[in-house]
Amino acid sequence: MPNRLHHVGIVCRDREGADELLQLLGLEVASEEYVEAYEAQCLFTEGPQGRLELIVPTGGKLAKFNKGAGGLHHIALEVDDLDAESARLRAAGVQLLEDEPVDAGPIKINFVPPAYTRGVIVELVAPNTSWGDAPAEDQ
Secondary structure: OOOEEEEEEEEOOOHHHHHHHHHHHOOOEEEEEEEHHHOEEEEEEOOOOOOEEEEEEOOOHHHHHHHHOOEEEEEEEEOOOHHHHHHHHHHOOOOOOOOOOEEEOOEEEEEEOHHHOOOOOEEEEEEOOOOOOOOOOOO
């Protein structure tokens, strides 16, 4: 199954730094999502040049990324079926970062550690088919 570039992720020290980078690059935030599992506010840009994800840690490991300075964190590849791609990689001996995909709002994600990719963190992304589904209210 072919993988498509979904976005490039950049860790920013704080929201002010993210806003400064957006202004410098002439980009605007198209969507935001807080990912509790990684304690991070994720800001996505959208445009003909592709997507950037600016990650603003609120705590946790990402706040210490690159000694707290932030920087280029990962490339994200979109896959059609995250479970199938994860199974294929595990069968090839790859130990993914998470045992189960992480719910990140409109997407589900998991990571291939840099030990398997010559130093590049690779995020696997697939649409979260259950996102936005609210339980039916009693009428």
